[in-house]
Amino acid sequence: MATLSVTSAPQSAAAGLRNDLIAAAVIAVVGAIGYFVFPDDLAFLIRVIGLAFLVISLDLVTGYCGVATLGHAALFGVGAYAAGNVCLAGVTDPILMLLTGVIAGTATGLMSGLLVTRFRGLPQLVLSIAFGQLVAALANKLSSITGGSDGLAGIAPGPVFGVFNFDMFGRTGYIFSVIVLLVTMVTLLRFSRSPFALMCRAIKDDTLRARMIGVAVYPRLVVMYCVAGAVAGLGGALTAINTGVVGLDSVGFERSAEALIMLILGGAGNLWGALIGAILFELFHHYVSAASPFHWMILIGLLLIVVVLFFPKGLVNEVTRRIGDLRQRRAAR
Amino acid sequence: MQTLLGILPDALAYGMVLFTISIGLSIMMGLMRVVNLAHGAFAMIGGYLASFALTSLGVSYPIAILIAVIGTVIVSVPFEFLLYRRIYRRSDELTQILLTIGITFFIVGIANYIFGPTSKPIPLPDLLKGPFDLGLRMIPAHRLFVIGCGVVTAVALWLLIEKTEFGVRLRAAVDNGDMAEALGIRTQIVYSATFALAVGLAAFGGVVGAELLPVEPYYALRYMVTFLVVVSVGGAGSVTGAMAASLLLGLADTTGKYLAPEFGEFFFYVAVIVIVYVFPHGLFGKAH
Known part of the structure; x- marks a missing residue:
């Protein structure tokens, strides 16, 4: 636990702005490539973006705060159900639906955070599982607001800003999703450099030391959980807007476990790692699972074992470390 | 009274099944501090082997149990040797969770x-x-029979841990x-x-x-x-704790299903949250 994960000192304002612009440009360019190269797979890409929010949200609590959780999908699912319900109640504006998802996610994050971050280790893990399962059981049974096992269907959002209608090919949905992702990502990248987030990293690296220098650990973790809940709820609402249905799978244990796998594949403690992990996992899933669901399980199991044993910091962090090494060697020469 | 008489045997039997399977995990977590999410996968291997032995080889029920237990232990050896050994006592939970989820996926796939991909019948004698x-x-x-198995397992483990040379080493x-x-x-x-x-034990309980x-x-x-939840509620490493947790959770689950079937697992997890929140190290566990 003594290894420090903070490698860079807080940057100057100008450098921060430059990084934000680069990040925005990268997401915009990759989004455009997706739009023009895979025009027939936009539904799949939208699904990936929705899940990416869940993984990024998980990164905020797992990667930045060191909270081991297997119940994170609850935050995502509640956001999705909330957005679906306000839409069915007549509030069809997508922006308002997203806002509802954010509020619902934050509230769920608050409850979950109060419960989960109180402990460390096994009790923490079990409480996170129990919270997730509790929400899943409720979603299954409160069929008047969740549609039960049939799912909440018939969500028909209105046009974005009253102008851009959602079309059946998912073009509007895709562009809308990319823009929301871009805004969220840039905001979170800024947030991740804030003193607050850096202090969360300190808590992760050495809770005792953080407490000794006067950090109020529990309240900070709860606040971070609320932020994560907002991001996950946003993703849930976005998925509800785009697909028009919310199923039980959006709160299920499998979703939580998959999100954790995606995060570890990409690399925890790095928002880009979370994003890339989600994309890699879903691409892999898309192609292998089409062949056979059980081959998929064998392969993902093996991949997970290999990553955990040989690249414990995740693929993205591994690649950036290698590039860093290479640069240093070149500079030394 | 009638309902109570209906619930109790079922709750007791369910609790004993939970105990028989979970106690192995509990001892393992108490000793090696491994959060092993693949424990159910080994119970599943036991079930598969017993089903295979009963339906394809046509052996008797006790022999099938024996084949399942020994077969599962043999299958588990490479996992222990190559993977589990690396995470005994030293890794953080996240590594353990992910490695054992990976192992579970791998075993399910294989x-x-x-x-x-069909369900496996285990015909009773x-x-x-x-x-x-x-x-x-x-x-x-x-x-x-299941209740008896649970009791025998508990007594045998108690004797093993308290009265044998191996038990002394294990406790040390x-x-x-x-x-x-x-x-x-x-x-x-x-x-x-x-x-x-x-x-x-997982394989035995699975069968x-x-x-x-x-x-x-x-x-x-x-x-x-x-x-995992049973172990956490009972306290890792405690036979008494695992028994108490299994019976308690078995009762919560079965009662919930009898009295309010529409709420399914709701009561089970409410009980879990309350117990773990009040006793973070489990009912009979020790802080490490």
């Missing part, structure tokens, strides 16, 4: 690749099929692994033996509990967290 007259009411003989390693090693206890061997014991937790392709995923 099991279905070999045996096909005639002796256990019928009802049994308790005097008060009839209950299925199998329920009694639990209390202070480094000191035990310094005193000449080969802790690696104790760990491996405990792992084999845990896996064997005898198949009536209540049916063996099917996603068994390992479906019950992945159930066993």
Whole structure:
């Protein structure tokens, strides 16, 4: 636990702005490539973006705060159900639906955070599982607001800003999703450099030391959980807007476990790692699972074992470390 | 009263199945501090092997149990040797969770690749099929058998841990692994033996509990967290704790299903949250 994960000192304002612009440009360019190269797979890409929010949200609590959780999908699912319900109640504006998802996610994050971050280790893990399962059981049974096992269907959002209608090919949905992702990502990248987030990293690296220098650990973790809940709820609402249905799978244990796998594949403690992990996992899933669901399980199991044993910091962090090494060697020469 | 009499045998039987499977995990977590989410996968392997032995080889029920337990332990050896050994006592939870989720996925995939994606019947012998007259009411003989298995397992483990040389070594390693090693206890061997014991118990519980937790392709995923939850509620490493937690959670779950079936697992997890929140180290656990 003594290894420090903070490698860079807080940057100057100008450098921060430059990084934000680069990040925005990268997401915009990759989004455009997706739009023009895979025009027939936009539904799949939208699904990936929705899940990416869940993984990024998980990164905020797992990667930045060191909270081991297997119940994170609850935050995502509640956001999705909330957005679906306000839409069915007549509030069809997508922006308002997203806002509802954010509020619902934050509230769920608050409850979950109060419960989960109180402990460390096994009790923490079990409480996170129990919270997730509790929400899943409720979603299954409160069929008047969740549609039960049939799912909440018939969500028909209105046009974005009253102008851009959602079309059946998912073009509007895709562009809308990319823009929301871009805004969220840039905001979170800024947030991740804030003193607050850096202090969360300190808590992760050495809770005792953080407490000794006067950090109020529990309240900070709860606040971070609320932020994560907002991001996950946003993703849930976005998925509800785009697909028009919310199923039980959006709160299920499998979703939580998959999100954790995606995060570890990409690399925890790095928002880009979370994003890339989600994309890699879903691409892999898309192609292998089409062949056979059980081959998929064998392969993902093996991949997970290999990553955990040989690249414990995740693929993205591994690649950036290698590039860093290479640069240093070149500079030394 | 009638409802109570109906619930109790079922709750007791379900609790005993939970105990038989979870106790192995509990001992393993108490000693090696491994959060092993793949424990259910080993129970599933036991179920698959027993089903194969009964339906394809046509052996008798006790022999099938024996084949399942020994077979599962043999299958688990490479996992222990190559993977689990790396995470005993030293890794953080996240690494352990992910590695064991990976192992679970791998085992589920392989099991279905070999045996096909159908649920596996474990036919009971005639002796256990019928009802049994308790005097008060009839209950299925199998329920009694499962309860008996749970009690025998608990007593045998208590004897093993409290009264044998191996138990002494095991308790020494639990209390202070480094000191035990310094005193000449080969802790690696104790760990491996405990792992084999845990896996064997999982397989045993998987077979005898198949009536209540049916063996099917996603068994390992479906019950992945159930066993972990039982251990956490009872306190890792405690036989008494695992028994108390199994019976309590078995009761909560069965009562909930009888009285409010529409809420399914709701009561189970409410009970879990309350207990873990009040006793973070479990009912009978010790802080490490």
